[in-house]
Amino acid sequence: VAAGFQSKQELTLGDFNVLLRDHKEELSSAYLGLSGVEVPDVEIKKEIPPAENGGRYRQRENAPSRARRTIIRAYNRTVRHPHHVDTSNGTHGLDSDTVHHIPTEVQSTRSKSLLARRFHVLKRFIENHRLHIFYLTLYILVTIGIFVERAYYYAVETESGGLRRVAGFGVTITRGAASGMMWTYSVLLVTMSRNFITYLRETPFNNYIPFDSYVSFHKIVALTGLFFTLMHIIGHGFNFYHISTQTASDLSCIFREVYFPGNYLPSFLYWLFLTTTGFSAFVLTLITIAIFIFATQYARRHTFQAFWLTHHWYILFYLFMLLHGTGRLVQDPAFGNFLLGPAVLYTIDKIISVSRNKTEVAVVRAELLPSGVTGIFMKRPASFEYKAGQWVRISNAQLNADEYHPFTISSAPHEEHLSVHVRAVGPWTHNLRELCSHSTSHSLPLPKMRVDGPFGEGHQDWYQFDVSILVGGGIGITPFASILKDIVHRSSLGARFPCKKLYFIWVTRTQNQYEWFTDLIREVEEADSKGLVEVHIFITEFFSKFDLRTTMLYVCERHFQKLSGRSLFTGLRSVTHFGRPDFKAFFDNLQEEHIVLPKVGVFSCGPPGMTTTVNEACSATNRFEGPAFIHHFENF
Numbered sequence: 287v288a289a290g291f292q293s294k295q296e297l298t299l300g301d302f303n304v305l306l307r308d309h310k311e312e313l314s315s316a317y318l319g320l321s322g323v324e325v326p327d328v329e330i331k332k333e334i335p336p337a338e339n340g341g342r343y344r345q346r347e348n349a350p351s352r353a354r355r356t357i358i359r360a361y362n363r364t365v366r367h368p369h370h371v372d373t374s375n376g377t378h379g380l381d382s383d384t385v386h387h388i389p390t391e392v393q394s395t396r397s398k399s400l401l402a403r404r405f406h407v408l409k410r411f412i413e414n415h416r417l418h419i420f421y422l423t424l425y426i427l428v429t430i431g432i433f434v435e436r437a438y439y440y441a442v443e444t445e446s447g448g449l450r451r452v453a454g455f456g457v458t459i460t461r462g463a464a465s466g467m468m469w470t471y472s473v474l475l476v477t478m479s480r481n482f483i484t485y486l487r488e489t490p491f492n493n494y495i496p497f498d499s500y501v502s503f504h505k506i507v508a509l510t511g512l513f514f515t516l517m518h519i520i521g522h523g524f525n526f527y528h529i530s531t532q533t534a535s536d537l538s539c540i541f542r543e544v545y546f547p548g549n550y551l552p553s554f555l556y557w558l559f560l561t562t563t564g565f566s567a568f569v570l571t572l573i574t575i576a577i578f579i580f581a582t583q584y585a586r587r588h589t590f591q592a593f594w595l596t597h598h599w600y601i602l603f604y605l606f607m608l609l610h611g612t613g614r615l616v617q618d619p620a621f622g623n624f625l626l627g628p629a630v631l632y633t634i635d636k637i638i639s640v641s642r643n644k645t646e647v648a649v650v651r652a653e654l655l656p657s658g659v660t661g662i663f664m665k666r667p668a669s670f671e672y673k674a675g676q677w678v679r680i681s682n683a684q685l686n687a688d689e690y691h692p693f694t695i696s697s698a699p700h701e702e703h704l705s706v707h708v709r710a711v712g713p714w715t716h717n718l719r720e721l722c723s724h725s726t727s728h729s730l731p732l733p734k735m736r737v738d739g740p741f742g743e744g745h746q747d748w749y750q751f752d753v754s755i756l757v758g759g760g761i762g763i764t765p766f767a768s769i770l771k772d773i774v775h776r777s778s779l780g781a782r783f784p785c786k787k788l789y790f791i792w793v794t795r796t797q798n799q800y801e802w803f804t805d806l807i808r809e810v811e812e813a814d815s816k817g818l819v820e821v822h823i824f825i826t827e828f829f830s831k832f833d834l835r836t837t838m839l840y841v842c843e844r845h846f847q848k849l850s851g852r853s854l855f856t857g858l859r860s861v862t863h864f865g866r867p868d869f870k871a872f873f874d875n876l877q878e879e880h881i882v883l884p885k886v887g888v889f890s891c892g893p894p895g896m897t898t899t900v901n902e903a904c905s906a907t908n909r910f911e912g913p914a915f916i917h918h919f920e921n922f
Contacts, residue, residue, distance in 0.1 A: 437462030563613030675746035678739030698771035744918025751887030759892025
């Protein structure tokens, strides 16, 4: 219409050139994607100045390079929405007509010497992660102190006892490692007290303790315990060698708590299987091996039930740890001194969870969505209060009543029903989808669920930043579904948000996989009268090759968006892109756009590859002056 061709029945080549005259640069790098034909990319090593080629032809890049530049350029050309936020407060959105200049302070930072730049990068890293660094350093120092104190005691202060002289400094290492194990394995219980951590997140302590990193800290503590366990086992291997060379009478003097005939020389098997300390150590070693093997990422993804089962052996683990010290081979039992406080805290936390998750909740409806996604809508339990962005653990009695799986809540706090969206990626989730499918197709009652939670995590803090960026990939959009629904509801009530600007980036193979989420974005656009939310949708399916088809789709999308202000594919005002987003380029633009802000919140949820890319982009952007990009992420 804008080109004046509405009355024509057909277009000539000249008309076609007029219609696409604004997209010559994109079309210049397109090629026909013919199946079975490979066209090598030609890399031009030397650029020919315009004067040498008569000023007629411009240098062409290879197709992949051209594609990347096109997508980045398209990403920065954000369409101005009708309700664009005023730029005077420093929190306006990107404008396609605005040229972003790097401020002087940023330019001076990037022009410093190599040593100065590295010092600045280190300084920025410490500023952005100072709480994590402080508590990790504190934990390491306490752990080293516990190890050194026991090692020094058995190396120097028990010299007259005879054991150190017989076993050498191996006993020093094993006793220090034993204290390290007692400390680390006790701290593990604190890191898994989820209800306690969720409660503390709502207190001022959340400003001083990074509770959202409790899972990462749990892994660090577990690996530290494994390190001390290996040290303890290897050290005892040397100890047994030295002890086996002693006479029976000398052993009777050293190990007074162990009885054996005076003329009997104990063998290795005797110490391992016929003493309380040895047998409990043997069982503890087997349990530790099983727990750590099935705790790996590969095992969790492919054999989650084995991970769940072995991790619930922790009760046996702690019982045998207590039993291990009752033999009194070297010292009186000491594990209880470390375990008492964490065990009481964890027991109370566990009682709270058990009191909740034993009640079955009725499933109101189940929606079988594309891409193996199942929407579970449950009757909201009584007194179940939660915030947008939190998560729950659910189980099903027909599959395994005690096997709980974590899922982010996709419903909003004001909604009548509690919902989660589950993608079938493992045995339990596949079985749950089959169960819901069978009940729906045969008009049978839907299976009841057990719910444990809610539990807090970083996504619920999006409103605490002046500018927040939400990045969802695949089924990782579920926490943001809850957040966006909450925004729609609160906007309808006229509520004011501390957050001035919210960028939502949705990365998906095709929007048809999550049509229910497209409808939600449409509701957000209709309710967002103040231009709070800016949405970018990245469709990655078309970008396997930057061929003529992709180019024409890109041109049509841009042309339609320019004329109507809506996407040709989704019907949304949100900008649709083809390909994967360049987070580094986008964050650099936002850092310059919101240069006066101290921090920008980044919240991502999706595959590990995507969250890793976002985290790397945040780290790269944080090297320079400007707002710090604080990243909170969740993988599935």
